[in-house]
Amino acid sequence: MRRIYIETYGCQMNVSDSELMLGVLGREGYVRTDDPVEADVLLVNTCAVRDHAEQRVLGRMGELKRYKRPGDVLGVVGCMAQRLGPKLLERVPQVDLVIGPDGYRGLPELIARAREGERAADVAFQGWEHYEDVPPVRDNPISAFVTVQRGCDYRCTFCVVPMTRGPERSRKLADVAGEVGRLAETGTTEVTLLGQTVNSYHDGEHDFADLLRAVGAVDGIRRLRFTSPYPTDFTPRVLDAMATTPAVCEYVHLPVQSGSSRTLRRMLRRYDRERYVDVVAALRAAVPGVALSTDIIVGFPGETEADFQETLSLVEQVAFDDAYTFKYSVREGTPAVRIKDHVPEELKTARIGRLIELVRRIARRKNIGLVGTTHEVLVEGPAKRGALLQARTRTNKIALLEGPAAWIGTYRRVRLTGTTGSTFTAWPIEELAACPSPT
Numbered sequence: 001m002r003r004i005y006i007e008t009y010g011c012q013m014n015v016s017d018s019e020l021m022l023g024v025l026g027r028e029g030y031v032r033t034d035d036p037v038e039a040d041v042l043l044v045n046t047c048a049v050r051d052h053a054e055q056r057v058l059g060r061m062g063e064l065k066r067y068k069r070p071g072d073v074l075g076v077v078g079c080m081a082q083r084l085g086p087k088l089l090e091r092v093p094q095v096d097l098v099i100g101p102d103g104y105r106g107l108p109e110l111i112a113r114a115r116e117g118e119r120a121a122d123v124a125f126q127g128w129e130h131y132e133d134v135p136p137v138r139d140n141p142i143s144a145f146v147t148v149q150r151g152c153d154y155r156c157t158f159c160v161v162p163m164t165r166g167p168e169r170s171r172k173l174a175d176v177a178g179e180v181g182r183l184a185e186t187g188t189t190e191v192t193l194l195g196q197t198v199n200s201y202h203d204g205e206h207d208f209a210d211l212l213r214a215v216g217a218v219d220g221i222r223r224l225r226f227t228s229p230y231p232t233d234f235t236p237r238v239l240d241a242m243a244t245t246p247a248v249c250e251y252v253h254l255p256v257q258s259g260s261s262r263t264l265r266r267m268l269r270r271y272d273r274e275r276y277v278d279v280v281a282a283l284r285a286a287v288p289g290v291a292l293s294t295d296i297i298v299g300f301p302g303e304t305e306a307d308f309q310e311t312l313s314l315v316e317q318v319a320f321d322d323a324y325t326f327k328y329s330v331r332e333g334t335p336a337v338r339i340k341d342h343v344p345e346e347l348k349t350a351r352i353g354r355l356i357e358l359v360r361r362i363a364r365r366k367n368i369g370l371v372g373t374t375h376e377v378l379v380e381g382p383a384k385r386g387a388l389l390q391a392r393t394r395t396n397k398i399a400l401l402e403g404p405a406a407w408i409g410t411y412r413r414v415r416l417t418g419t420t421g422s423t424f425t426a427w428p429i430e431e432l433a434a435c436p437s438p439t
């Protein structure tokens with residue numbers, strides 16, 4: 001039996017792509033191993049969004065090559081592979097193959113060639129590729145990522161994704177609904193639809209509103225999530241579908257990147273601060289109680305203290321439940337490299353510290369306000385530490401509770417009894433039926 005070890009970095013799309021690669025190689029008789037020592041094929045699925053992520057992968061390659069026995073194959077796949085292509089073969093002599101996100105169905109062939117001693121890179125874009133015939137191999141039976149769109153047609157000036165994932169294309173609605181139907185038949189009750197700008201989904205006939213309704217109508221699907229939407233793609237139709245599809249959870253990750261309209265313009269985001277705030281208001285009107293998180297970049301070239309203050313004030317104004325904060329990282333080939341007015345590293349570090357402090361303070365204030373309220377949770381598994389179980393509310397809050405392992409995969413009503421500021425402790429009140437319409 002041949003064994004494959006995959007290490008995945010970056011976003012949920014990469015997690016989903018690793019499941020696809022396991023599907024491609026599963027058809028060739030490979031099984032997954034979590035131990036690189038026993039693997040015949042070692043793959044690192046990479047992210048290219050920040051330089052730090054790439055440096056980490058290069059460091060990791062240095063470690064993984066130690067596990068490579070004669071005849072084993074070491075490969076780099078994903079966005080960094082796409083960005084660097086054959087240069088990676090030159091840079092890391094132990095690497096046998098390099099494959100970008102559109103080339104995964106060629107894995108068996110490149111592995112076979114590597115065994116013959118040939119090192120190769122495949123980083124061609126395939127604008128039609130959806131891997132429709134490849135059944136992903138997932139290890140979470142309860143909750144599944146389902147990719148509905150690949151690539152991106154937006155051109156945010158800081159972002160390398162259009163260069164690594166190619167043009168945007170959407171799967172056919174019937175194919176997505178079919179896949180979700182098969183997942184539901186085997187016990188999956190929660191799905192997260194993935195796309196780079198997922199709410200711009202359009203398969204030529206159906207838009208994202210149609211998709212939400214179709215997936216939400218699949219028998220057995222109790223929770224429907226999606227990530228990441230683009231703020232201005234929340235059309236009235238999409239908002240209405242969210243409001244009227246019971247499975248759609250009350251949580252949206254809504255990347256803003258900056259609170260300064262001047263910076264947003266230079267980032268080539270397609271909204272200004274006011275428009276973003278309008279989208280937040282529309283979401284809150286359509287989905288009462290919706291929790292919001294965001295992505296924010298600090299230190300974009302030319303960002304002044306006044307621009308940064310605008311970001312802080314937007315965070316206050318919207319009162320996000322959470323925010324993923326990043327220091328701007330120059331990405332070769334992106335339009336922003338031409339903006340020369342770079343923010344010094346120490347200033348970026350100071351700003352991100354101030355931002356994180358504010359984000360945590362707001363999240364803590366909101367979470368303290370939730371203590372004592374009751375929620376439906378999905379019990380996901382053992383907590384990372386201790387003997388408790390980890391569960392998640394529809395609003396994406398993590399709650400830890402006592403209970404038997406048999407509760408994993410079930411829905412329960414709980415009362416939130418305390419908070420660390422970010423996560424909660426909870427008291428179980430009652431079990432909820434396996435999968436009725438969500439309450």
Ligand code: SF4
Nearest residue numbers: 152154156159161196
């Ligand atoms: S919308 Fe902008 S930030 Fe998001 S993937 Fe596309 S180019 Fe990158």
